Amino acid sequence: MPYRYRCHDCRAEQPEAGDRAEAEAFRDRHRQWAHGGLAPDNEQIERVPAGGRDHDGRYVSSSAALLLLAVLAVVSLGARALGH
Numbered sequence: 001m002p003y004r005y006r007c008h009d010c011r012a013e014q015p016e017a018g019d020r021a022e023a024e025a026f027r028d029r030h031r032q033w034a035h036g037g038l039a040p041d042n043e044q045i046e047r048v049p050a051g052g053r054d055h056d057g058r059y060v061s062s063s064a065a066l067l068l069l070a071v072l073a074v075v076s077l078g079a080r081a082l083g084h
Contacts (some may be wrong), residue, residue, distance in 0.1 A: 001047055008042040010034055016048050 003023035005014040012030055017023040023045045031037055 003045055005045050006043065007034070007040055008044075020045065025047040027053050057067065 001020075002016045002018060003020045004016055005027045006012070007027075007030060012034065014026045014030075015025060017026060027043065031039060033057045060067060
């Protein structure tokens with residue numbers, strides 16, 4: 001999942017990083033270079049929305065839910081047809 005570091009105090013923004021550790025390393029370098037090692041109050045590391053699926057999110061896709069409902073409907077109709 002890509003991340004990005006932002007320092008709102010000096011309006012610095014990191015290009016998209018491959019992971020959180022890379023964004024934290026950028027933050028540490030920025031603090032040393034721009035703030036003398038101090039941590040500005042208004043900084044953040046944020047997750048960058050990606051076009052793909054969020055692997056950290058725990059959800060069921062709507063397609064899978066609809067497929068499950070369709071299968072259950074077919075099984076139910078089959079059971080009724082057989083008299084069960």
